[in-house]
Amino acid sequence: MSDDRQQKAFPVSWDQFHRDARALAWRLHGFGPFQGLICITRGGLVPAAIVARELGLRLIETVSIASYHDYKNQGETLVLKPIAQAVIEAAGEGGRGLLVIDDLVDTGSTARQVRAMLPNAHFATVYAKPLGRDVIDTFITEVSQDTWIYFPWDMGLSFQPPIRDGVA
Numbered sequence: 001m002s003d004d005r006q007q008k009a010f011p012v013s014w015d016q017f018h019r020d021a022r023a024l025a026w027r028l029h030g031f032g033p034f035q036g037l038i039c040i041t042r043g044g045l046v047p048a049a050i051v052a053r054e055l056g057l058r059l060i061e062t063v064s065i066a067s068y069h070d071y072k073n074q075g076e077t078l079v080l081k082p083i084a085q086a087v088i089e090a091a092g093e094g095g096r097g098l099l100v101i102d103d104l105v106d107t108g109s110t111a112r113q114v115r116a117m118l119p120n121a122h123f124a125t126v127y128a129k130p131l132g133r134d135v136i137d138t139f140i141t142e143v144s145q146d147t148w149i150y151f152p153w154d155m156g157l158s159f160q161p162p163i164r165d166g167v168a
């Protein structure tokens, strides 16, 4: 999704992210037990750590996918590291019993790519946008398609001009 279509900002603090990821774990608890967790890196690393801690999951695998190579601009979806065959074979048919975690679903292209690898796994993200929502089984908060979510690991503290001076 390109820059000019992402006009609204949804900044998320570490505290808010922790609460939302924990809320996701509460919701997922009702769908378990899961045999293992597949984390879509890199964005899924932080929520995966929180969910794994809450649900007591210790078998953790990664699938590395990059599609936003240049800030808000989406490019080709590249699988940089596939899911280990041993993990796929240890799960039920089509990944049944596995939990797949990412930070968010936007257009859904990343999640669709992983869904093709694990059609029966349970897919979960903390945040979702309408175009990708249907690929995900469980999420916590939906934002509009024209919103860009700013994660705490991408931000730093900076001076904010007073409201009366207008937004830069």
Ligand SMILES: O=P(O)(O)OC[C@H]1O[C@H](OP(=O)(O)OP(=O)(O)O)[C@H](O)[C@@H]1O
Pocket (backbone or CB within 6 Å): 001, 040, 041, 042, 043, 044, 065, 066, 067, 068, 069, 074, 102, 103, 104, 105, 106, 107, 108, 109, 110, 111, 132
């Ligand atoms: O639904 P989509 O339109 O595919 O977008 C969602 C994906 O985009 C981001 O990953 P990104 O490609 O930026 O890589 P990263 O996780 O390494 O930051 C995010 O972490 C999701 O994985």
Ligand code: HPA
Pocket (backbone or CB within 6 Å): 068, 104, 106, 147, 148, 149, 150, 151
């Ligand atoms: O809204 C977003 N925020 C951060 N990363 C993203 N990758 C796709 N969409 C987003």
Ligand SMILES: [Mg+2]
Pocket (backbone or CB within 6 Å): 040, 041, 042, 043, 044, 065, 102, 110
């Ligand atoms: Mg990602």
